[in-house]
Amino acid sequence: xxxxxxxxxxxxxxxxxxLSLTPIRLxxxxxxxxxxxxLSIPSSRSRLYxxxxxxxxxxxxxxxxxxxxxxxxxxxxxKEEGLELYEDMILGRSFEDMCAQMYYRGKMFGxxxxxxxxxxxxxxxxxxxxxxxxxxxxxxxHVHALSKGVSARAVMSELFGKVTGCCRGQGGSMHxxxxxxxxxxxxxxxxxxIPVATGAAFxxxxxxxxxxQDCDDVTVAFFGDGTCNNGQFYECLNMAALYKLPIIFxxxxxxxxxxxxxxxxxxxxxxxxxGPAFGMPGVHVDGMDVLKVRxxxxxxxxxxxxxxxxxxxxxxxxxxxxxxxxxPDELRDAAEKAKxxxxxxxxxxxxxxxxxxxxNEGELKTIEKKIDELVEEAVEFADASPQxxxxxxxxxxxxxxxxxxxxxxxxxxxxxxxxxxxTAQV
Amino acid sequence: MWGILRQxxxxxxxxxxxxxxxxxxxxxxxxxGSKEMTVRDALNSAIDEEMSADPKVFVMGEEVGQYQGAYKxxxxxxxxxxxxxxxxTPITEAxxxxxxxxxxxxxxxxxxxxxxxxxxxxxxxxxxxxAAKSNYMSAGQINVPIVFRGPNGAAAGVGAQHSQCYAAWxxxxxxxxxxxxxxxxxxxxxxxxxxxxxDPVVFLENELLYGESFPISEEALDSSFCLPIGKAKIERxxxxxxxxxxxxxxxxxxxxxxxxxxxxISAEVINLRSIRPLDRATIxxxxxxxSRLVTVEEGFPQxxxxxxxxASVVEESFSYLDAPVERIAGADVPMxxxxxxxxxxxxxxxxxxxxxxRACYRSK
Numbered sequence: 001x002x003x004x005x006x007x008x009x010x011x012x013x014x015x016x017x018x019l020s021l022t023p024i025r026l027x028x029x030x031x032x033x034x035x036x037x038x039l040s041i042p043s044s045r046s047r048l049y050x051x052x053x054x055x056x057x058x059x060x061x062x063x064x065x066x067x068x069x070x071x072x073x074x075x076x077x078x079k080e081e082g083l084e085l086y087e088d089m090i091l092g093r094s095f096e097d098m099c100a101q102m103y104y105r106g107k108m109f110g111x112x113x114x115x116x117x118x119x120x121x122x123x124x125x126x127x128x129x130x131x132x133x134x135x136x137x138x139x140x141x142h143v144h145a146l147s148k149g150v151s152a153r154a155v156m157s158e159l160f161g162k163v164t165g166c167c168r169g170q171g172g173s174m175h176x177x178x179x180x181x182x183x184x185x186x187x188x189x190x191x192x193x194i195p196v197a198t199g200a201a202f203x204x205x206x207x208x209x210x211x212x213q214d215c216d217d218v219t220v221a222f223f224g225d226g227t228c229n230n231g232q233f234y235e236c237l238n239m240a241a242l243y244k245l246p247i248i249f250x251x252x253x254x255x256x257x258x259x260x261x262x263x264x265x266x267x268x269x270x271x272x273x274x275g276p277a278f279g280m281p282g283v284h285v286d287g288m289d290v291l292k293v294r295x296x297x298x299x300x301x302x303x304x305x306x307x308x309x310x311x312x313x314x315x316x317x318x319x320x321x322x323x324x325x326x327x328p329d330e331l332r333d334a335a336e337k338a339k340x341x342x343x344x345x346x347x348x349x350x351x352x353x354x355x356x357x358x359x360n361e362g363e364l365k366t367i368e369k370k371i372d373e374l375v376e377e378a379v380e381f382a383d384a385s386p387q388x389x390x391x392x393x394x395x396x397x398x399x400x401x402x403x404x405x406x407x408x409x410x411x412x413x414x415x416x417x418x419x420x421x422x423t424a425q426v
Numbered sequence: 427m428w429g430i431l432r433q434x435x436x437x438x439x440x441x442x443x444x445x446x447x448x449x450x451x452x453x454x455x456x457x458x459g460s461k462e463m464t465v466r467d468a469l470n471s472a473i474d475e476e477m478s479a480d481p482k483v484f485v486m487g488e489e490v491g492q493y494q495g496a497y498k499x500x501x502x503x504x505x506x507x508x509x510x511x512x513x514x515t516p517i518t519e520a521x522x523x524x525x526x527x528x529x530x531x532x533x534x535x536x537x538x539x540x541x542x543x544x545x546x547x548x549x550x551x552x553x554x555x556x557a558a559k560s561n562y563m564s565a566g567q568i569n570v571p572i573v574f575r576g577p578n579g580a581a582a583g584v585g586a587q588h589s590q591c592y593a594a595w596x597x598x599x600x601x602x603x604x605x606x607x608x609x610x611x612x613x614x615x616x617x618x619x620x621x622x623x624x625d626p627v628v629f630l631e632n633e634l635l636y637g638e639s640f641p642i643s644e645e646a647l648d649s650s651f652c653l654p655i656g657k658a659k660i661e662r663x664x665x666x667x668x669x670x671x672x673x674x675x676x677x678x679x680x681x682x683x684x685x686x687x688x689x690x691i692s693a694e695v696i697n698l699r700s701i702r703p704l705d706r707a708t709i710x711x712x713x714x715x716x717s718r719l720v721t722v723e724e725g726f727p728q729x730x731x732x733x734x735x736x737a738s739v740v741e742e743s744f745s746y747l748d749a750p751v752e753r754i755a756g757a758d759v760p761m762x763x764x765x766x767x768x769x770x771x772x773x774x775x776x777x778x779x780x781x782x783x784r785a786c787y788r789s790k
Binding site for chain 2: 134136167168169170171175177178179180184185186187188189192194195196197198199200201202203204206209210211231232235236238239242395396397398399400402403404405406407408409410413419
């Protein structure tokens with residue numbers, strides 16, 4: 001089934017069965033949409049790439065990792081990185097468990113979609129990004145926001161509908177926005193976030209090519225298996241490859257779209273294959289193993305930063321809970337759930353850290369305790385926060401305070417004292 | 427039909443009869459007459475100027491580049507600004523509209539062209555859910571400075587799927603600004619304001635108006651010129667009945683006002699310019715002056731722009747009304763193809779004249 005690992009090389013290259021991670025090289029000059037201007041990389045950025053290469057552990061093919069994990073001495077992560085990954089995944093899990101508790105106590109309401117079981121994907125990708133890189137997600141976005149840096153307090157308050165939430169209570173569970181952390185939502189319609197993410201990647205390229213700014217920001221778009229049957233997905237695969245945009249399309253294939261099995265709804269269930277059809281590499285990775293996801297993510301992000309274009313990454317993962325807290329989750333087989341529960345990404349990372357002597361039981365327990373306290377504190381903070389004031393109802397519909405637009409002097413018209421109510425006679 | 431329109435364009439150009447006479451007098455005394463500009467050139471010059479003023483502005487849409495624009499609105503822009511700023515997209519409305527919205531989230535200022543607004547239905551999720559609602563959902567963190575423009579409403583003989591007017595649909599959504607220019611000056615001023623605006627703007631043009639010439643003032647030709655959003659224009663002053671309309675119907679209303687003047691009825695014609703925000707103040711002030719209202723639109727009658735205007739007037743100026751409000755809209759059918767049926771399906775000058783007369787004779 002979808003447990004086999006396979007990958008393809010980009011574009012017009014030959015079909016190889018493994019993802020080969022070539023050492024970092026500077027991209028050849030390419031033309032932007034047929035223009036004769038070539039993509040030149042300024043010297044400052046090439047220094048950055050060399051620095052990257054020096055810092056990284058020796059590059060290995062991911063398939064090699066699977067086979068040689070026990071044999072090779074070189075580890076995939078350092079102790080600090082390992083603890084950072086562990087902490088992030090524990091935060092995601094604890095937070096979501098707390099959400100379930102709060103929902104059943106009536107503090108949270110509406111639609112709440114929990115991410116339990118999929119933490120490896122979020123942590124594996126987002127912990128490689130900088131603050132100026134963007135993340136676009138779906139309604140299952142709490143953990144993406146947390147990994148990207150939005151504080152647990154802000155997310156919890158948003159879920160409670162309080163004014164201290166990241167969107168002042170106006171967005172809710174499905175609409176986590178944070179301009180500071182470049183978390184561009186939180187979209188309820190599946191497939192809606194993909195073009196928006198493609199647009200953010202487009203801006204990154206535009207800033208570099210047209211505005212001549214030093215910009216190598218990438219965008220990561222997260223979405224599910226159901227979305228891969230939606231038209232917008234294909235439209236964006238086409239345009240991202242056509243314009244060589246710095247975007248990574250991450251499919252969190254948890255095999256179920258509410259109650260619709262991926263196999264029942266898709267003519268060819270292997271989603272990674274759809275990448276090469278549009279001219280980009282398609283990679284399949286075990287989404288329950290954060291280290292494998294991280295390795296694939298590193299290559300995809302570096303590819304995008306080099307200006308070589310998009311990558312489609314299919315992460316085979318599983319959600320331990322139902323689609324949302326209102327989903328009775330009756331259609332999924334208990335045996336399937338048990339099989340994936342045995343592959344819990346947090347347990348797997350814990351085992352790796354301890355077996356490779358990167359951390360001991362005590363350190364991990366300290367992290368778990370710290371996160372527990374953090375989440376408890378977030379709940380207390382959210383509880384204590386006030387609800388939005390009545391005047392907030394009508395605020396922020398427009399960025400423009402009164403809706404009259406901008407005048408010839410570049411300021412808002414309503415700020416001009418001579419602009420009175422009445423007809424505009426020109 | 428074109429002969430009559432051009433004749434009318436010279437006569438009115440936004441002036442009442444009295445002022446026309448004085449303008450003709452002053453025209454004789456100046457060496458040069460007033461300049462004329464087609465709506466197409468006005469739109470082209472507006473986009474051109476805004477693109478040269480701000481490098482973050484870019485154009486995307488089908489056929490906007492090498493084809494010079496499906497209706498030649500973006501003519502010459504590819505040659506001037508290059509393919510990095512004028513994008514010929516594949517036929518993928520949902521995709522490229524979403525890309526435009528995402529680019530706006532990240533700080534650019536896209537001008538997205540729909541070949542007609544009928545095709546915007548394939549992208550309406552992005553216009554409404556990811557553009558209009560974002561500033562509110564993110565509590566002011568993410569604003570979307572994007573313009574969606576293209577021809578709206580009926581053209582000539584293009585059939586049911588190419589003729590719908592979307593003013594009412596988009597104007598019902600909070601978070602969008604919806605503009606509908608009529609003259610060349612409107613087109614220039616409103617498009618420049620729309621491109622500079624920090625919020626999503628739906629800019630509804632009209633294909634049949636593209637080729638029409640209107641006189642344009644020196645002030646309007648200046649590159650910093652722009653019109654306020656949310657303010658209507660009184661195209662012709664009158665005292666007996668108020669006719670409120672937008673886009674192509676403004677031309678018809680002005681012709682109807684001429685015909686009514688011959689019969690002694692002085693009609694005030696208001697060009698809305700902005701459907702959202704709607705200039706209720708101007709409309710109500712005018713109705714309080716004339717006591718009678720006729721609203722005209724090209725779109726489907728149920729839940730239309732006219733319905734909103736009538737409701738607003740009835741709510742705010744009921745005691746000033748001397749006659750029931752009159753509403754003229756397109757026929758409640760998908761647009762037929764046959765030329766005579768199409769003519770029947772759209773409001774004509776005679777319909778406006780008849781409605782105004784009904785409003786004037788009702789109570790007297």
